[in-house]
Structure formats: C-alpha cells, structure tokens
Amino acid sequence: MKILIVEDEPKTGDYLRQGLAEAGFVVDLARDGLDGLHLALGGDYDLAVLDVMLPSLDGWGVLQTLRRQGHELPVLFLTARDQVEDRVRGLELGADDYLVKPFAFSELLARVRTLLRRGKTKEPDVLRAADLELDLLRRRVLRGGVRIDLTAKEFALLELLLRRQGEVLPRSLIASQVWDMNFDSDTNVIEVAVRRLRAKVDEPFEPRLIRTVRGMGYVLDTPEGG
Amino acid sequence: MAAATVDPDGARRARRPLSLTARLALLFAALAASLLIVVGVVMGRAVDAHFRELDDHELSGKLNLIENLMRRARTVAEREALPQRLDDAFVGHDMVAVLMRDDEGSAIYALHANRFDAAQIEGTPLARAGAMWQKDGRQFIGREETLVLSAADAVAATPVRVLLGLDISHHARFLDEVRARLWLGISVSALAAALFGWVAAYKGLAPLRRVTAAAHGLSAERLDMRLAERDAPAEVRDLVEAFNGMLDRLESSFRRLRDYSADIAHELRTPVSNLMTQTSVALSQVRSPDEYREVLGSNLEEYERIARMVSDMLFLAQTENGRLPRRPEAVELADEVRALVEFYEALAEEQGVTVRVRGAASVSGDRLMLRRAVSNLLSNALRHTPRGGAIEIEIEQADEHATLTVKNPGDTIAADQLAAIFERFHRASPERHRHGEGAGLGLAITRSIVVAHGGRVTVTSGAGLTIFRVTLPSAAGAQH
Numbered sequence: 001m002k003i004l005i006v007e008d009e010p011k012t013g014d015y016l017r018q019g020l021a022e023a024g025f026v027v028d029l030a031r032d033g034l035d036g037l038h039l040a041l042g043g044d045y046d047l048a049v050l051d052v053m054l055p056s057l058d059g060w061g062v063l064q065t066l067r068r069q070g071h072e073l074p075v076l077f078l079t080a081r082d083q084v085e086d087r088v089r090g091l092e093l094g095a096d097d098y099l100v101k102p103f104a105f106s107e108l109l110a111r112v113r114t115l116l117r118r119g120k121t122k123e124p125d126v127l128r129a130a131d132l133e134l135d136l137l138r139r140r141v142l143r144g145g146v147r148i149d150l151t152a153k154e155f156a157l158l159e160l161l162l163r164r165q166g167e168v169l170p171r172s173l174i175a176s177q178v179w180d181m182n183f184d185s186d187t188n189v190i191e192v193a194v195r196r197l198r199a200k201v202d203e204p205f206e207p208r209l210i211r212t213v214r215g216m217g218y219v220l221d222t223p224e225g226g
Numbered sequence: 227m228a229a230a231t232v233d234p235d236g237a238r239r240a241r242r243p244l245s246l247t248a249r250l251a252l253l254f255a256a257l258a259a260s261l262l263i264v265v266g267v268v269m270g271r272a273v274d275a276h277f278r279e280l281d282d283h284e285l286s287g288k289l290n291l292i293e294n295l296m297r298r299a300r301t302v303a304e305r306e307a308l309p310q311r312l313d314d315a316f317v318g319h320d321m322v323a324v325l326m327r328d329d330e331g332s333a334i335y336a337l338h339a340n341r342f343d344a345a346q347i348e349g350t351p352l353a354r355a356g357a358m359w360q361k362d363g364r365q366f367i368g369r370e371e372t373l374v375l376s377a378a379d380a381v382a383a384t385p386v387r388v389l390l391g392l393d394i395s396h397h398a399r400f401l402d403e404v405r406a407r408l409w410l411g412i413s414v415s416a417l418a419a420a421l422f423g424w425v426a427a428y429k430g431l432a433p434l435r436r437v438t439a440a441a442h443g444l445s446a447e448r449l450d451m452r453l454a455e456r457d458a459p460a461e462v463r464d465l466v467e468a469f470n471g472m473l474d475r476l477e478s479s480f481r482r483l484r485d486y487s488a489d490i491a492h493e494l495r496t497p498v499s500n501l502m503t504q505t506s507v508a509l510s511q512v513r514s515p516d517e518y519r520e521v522l523g524s525n526l527e528e529y530e531r532i533a534r535m536v537s538d539m540l541f542l543a544q545t546e547n548g549r550l551p552r553r554p555e556a557v558e559l560a561d562e563v564r565a566l567v568e569f570y571e572a573l574a575e576e577q578g579v580t581v582r583v584r585g586a587a588s589v590s591g592d593r594l595m596l597r598r599a600v601s602n603l604l605s606n607a608l609r610h611t612p613r614g615g616a617i618e619i620e621i622e623q624a625d626e627h628a629t630l631t632v633k634n635p636g637d638t639i640a641a642d643q644l645a646a647i648f649e650r651f652h653r654a655s656p657e658r659h660r661h662g663e664g665a666g667l668g669l670a671i672t673r674s675i676v677v678a679h680g681g682r683v684t685v686t687s688g689a690g691l692t693i694f695r696v697t698l699p700s701a702a703g704a705q706h
Contacts, residue, residue: 102533179569183598186668187605193572214523
C-alpha cells in the first residue's frame, strides 16, 4: 500500500512518514502543494494525506485539481482549523475523511486503514481469533465452544475489534464506530465498556486476546501474532 | 473606542444638530421677547387710551369755558367784549386753537386759527369723535360743536359753530419715546434671557459632561470606576444607572476573560509540569525499553488531555462567535437521548445508576452538537449520582419550544456554585480533578451549544436533587 503525505510542517511530516512506514506502508512525503500535486498525478498511490494549509498551493487546490483530472485517489484531510466550514468544504470538494489537529497518531492510522479497506474485501460471516468466534448471521459469540451472551453494543464492539485484529483502535474511533458518538466524552465510558466486554469474553479464558495499549487505545490480537 | 472613530467623514457630512445649550438659549430669548412684546403692546394701548381720555377731558373743559363765557354775554357790550374775555381765558394755553363762526361763516373769534386744516377753515365739519390731523409737523385732535350765543338786548340768540383744536404733539413724542425704550428693553431682556438660558443649560448639563468625561477615562484597567447616582439630577439618573450597569457587565466580562486566561494557564501547567518531570526523571538514567514505553504512554495521556482541552476551547470560541450551527435539521430529542443512554449504559451499570427517559420532542438544529450538549449533561449527572440512584430525563414538547430536563439525585449544589456552574473550567469541587475527567468545560460547551440554537439552559438544586433544564425552539417554530 502506497501513501502520499503532503505536509509542510517539518516535524509533523517526518513523524507521519515514520509512523506510517513502521505500520507497513510505503510512504512518500511532499513539503508543498505543487510537489504534492505532481507526485499524486504521477505516482500510483492508494491514499493521500493532505494538509490544508500548504505553501504554493493549498490542500483545497490540490484536491480540486486531482478531482478535475478524474483521479479517484482517496484523500484524508488534516486541518488545524477546527471549523465546520473547513469540514463541509473538504467533503464537498471530494475529500474522503478529515482529521483535526491535534490528533492522536493511532486515530490517523485507524482512519487510514478504514479508507484503504473500503470496498476492497468482502467480510466473512464468521470472525475468528484463537478460540473466539463471532457469527454475524446468527448474532452469537462462542469462546472455546461456550456460548457467551452479549448486549447489542458489546456485540458491535467485539465485531469491530475482531474485524480490525492487530490494529490499535483509539477510544474516539470506538465511540464513533460502535455508538455513533463523534465527539470525545469527558468520561471513561469506553474504558468501562471494554472492561465489561473483556470480563465476559476474555478473563475466564486463555489466552487473553484484548489488550490495552497505554495512551493509544485497545487491540485484539492472538499472542502468536496470527 | 472603535465606535468613536468609525465614520468621521459621515459625521462631518451630516449637519450637526444644534447643541442643547444653544437650543435652550434661543428658546429663552424667544420666550422673553414674545412675552415682553405682548406686555409692551398692551401697555402702549393703555397709555394711548389714557392720553386720549385726558385730551378729551381737556377739550370738554375748554368747550365748557367757551360756553360759560358765551352764556354770560347778555348785553351787546358784553357780546362785544367776548373776544377779549376769551383771549384772557386762553392766556397761557398755547396748545389750544379756537375758531368760532356764526351762521354766515364769518369769524367771531379766532385763536391760532392757522393750526386748523384748510378744509376745516373752509367749513368742512369735523368727524364726530376722535378727529385728528397733522399740520406743520405737529399733531392735533379737535372737536366741533354748535353752541348758542344768548340773546342780548334786542339781538336774538345766535348759534355759533365752535371749532376747537388741541396740540397733542408732546403726547405723540412721549409715546414714540416709550416705544423706542420698550424695543430696547425687549432686545436687552431677550439677550439677557438667552444668556441666562445658556448658563442654566450649561450648568444643568454638567452631569452629562461628567458621564462623558468618565466614559473618556475608561479603559480595561479602570473598569472599577462608577458615577455617583446620588448627586445626579432625576433626568440624568437613568443614564447614570444605565452607564454604571454597563460598567458592571463590562467589568465582570473582563474579569471572566482574565480569569479565563489564568485558568487556561493553570490547566496547562499541570500536564506540562507532569510531562517535564516524568521525562527528565526517565532520562536521568538508563532504563529498560519497557520503562521507556511506560513513560511515553503516560506522556501520551497527558498530551491527549491537553489536545482535548485545546479543541474544546476552540469549539467554545467558535460557538460563541456565532459560527455554529450550520445546516439545521429536524432532530428527535428522544432518539438522541436513547442513543446517549445506550452509550453511557456500561458506565451507568458499573456505577449502579439507572437512567430513565420519558417523553419526546422535535427540535431543529445540528444533530451532532445537540447530542454533544445532552451528552455533557448526562455525563455530569452520572458523575454526581450516588450508587443506587436514578437519573431521570424528561422531554416535553410545548407549542413553541421543547424542554429537556435531566434530574439526578446527589449533593445539593450551593447557590454560589450554581451561578458559576456553566462557566469554563468550573468544577464542583477542586479535589474532583480526577484523571479521565475533562477540564471543566463540559457544561460550558452545553450552554454555548444551546445558546447557539436560540435556547437556554438553567440549573436548580435543592433537597438532594439537581435539575438541569434545556429549552430549545421546537422544530415547527424554527422552520417558520
């Protein structure tokens, strides 16, 4: 997977490149809008991460030119201005998602993966991790063959963790995907929800599947790395 | 300050209205002048009538005198001596002119006859009353009567036409002089009245100038000054009160702004100092990767706290600048509340708190923001409800507005705390500053969202029950 980053702030650009590269992507970094546009038009990218405020040509300009030339390249916007106008304008111009600075890297990573996954793979009807099994059609969960009763939201949370096995999911993404809450709650409600899910599907069993990654979020993976 | 310099050209272009002082001075002058003119006219008429009466009286006196003398001429000798007697009688009466003629028109007696008009001398009769004429630059009134000269000896009684004239030039001169002085007096009085009016208005408007001077002296650092309401006259007291009220509001806004900056600094200091301490301790010696990971993770938590605070403050600033909401849509409050209750379900169960929702209402607004506003109320209620308590959410639809109340049992909030509960960085108690809780911006955000939607939010607390009430314009009302 090849990602283009267009970001003029030196530190942000470098860390984004490093972070995405370490997450397994091939990353190119452009420092201004025109360079970014040329790279985007020439290279074969799967996704562009575009800052709005750029020298020579701003993010809107890059996006507009791309879309006018018929490029379907998915674009994720980074905006420092937390303005509804920006959001609306970006989406109207054909951006696929946006993130407001400051953001957590785990949040960016999760969104990048969501965009890249979009419409690509057909999800199986049964999701599995170790001896945990989630049956989407029958709406039931088995662990080591034992049936576990979950509430609707616990089911949705487990489904999200299973679908994105091995990915660290930030709390805000969980709140947004499971409960459709697109803002930060000033409570530890996600922590509690994950703890309760863990108590049902994880704690009585071995191996432990759901982990807390300090400061970043939650991840479900099997200890073997599978 | 900005208002004073907004459009200097416009102010110059439009003609300035006359100052109040000038208006009052002019008014006083006009008033004094018209009053004096009326008095002058009335007085002039009275004097005029008085003189006329005096002159009439004089004429009658003279006629009586002539008549008497004529009556006494009973003999021919006496009749012949009549002119001499008349002369004697009119000695010293230079004002008088007399012309006496018999039936045929031949003069029996004449005194200063040249003072009469040619026509009168010819025989044209005088007007019955108030006959008046001018000759040689002098003014006269006159009277004409037919008297009877008594019979004397063999001579029969004969009618005599007596023409009597009186020089009244001195009266006319006097009246002219009086009139001239009256005009002078009126002018001087009008000027004096204008001056007094100006002084009175100038002195009377002194309190206004004090207000102006005070307004000039205002600055952000000197908002504590107030005008004395006691020594302001009644007319200006309202203005002074309004002015002081404005100062109160300005001062409290400025104080809040100052406190706000101080609060921001304070709120940032804690996580920044945590970060610095943690990082420098971690770097003070070589540690295992796990230990470094632990430090970085902890740092990330602090960063997130700062980031959330920054975005909350940005959100507040935007909402309060009227930038929100965009694109209102019909929002079913009950649906949003149920979604939120589902979101907080795990937390509520963990705390042993139940949440009940009743009622339904539809409002117009930004779904995401309204959800956020209610979310903050709900999380606030969850924070303060003791184990085993129940939070009740009621939604009601009235004609023009919808209300949403969130009731939670818990410690009664003191009145002074209630007043500040929607302020930024307000916390119920300082020691509540637990990790994972916000910076005390939640209720401030709720209020700014509600206000941006044209609604309001209030709070009451008593008898262990705290009630937040949100009133929003209903969807039907908002769509006209």
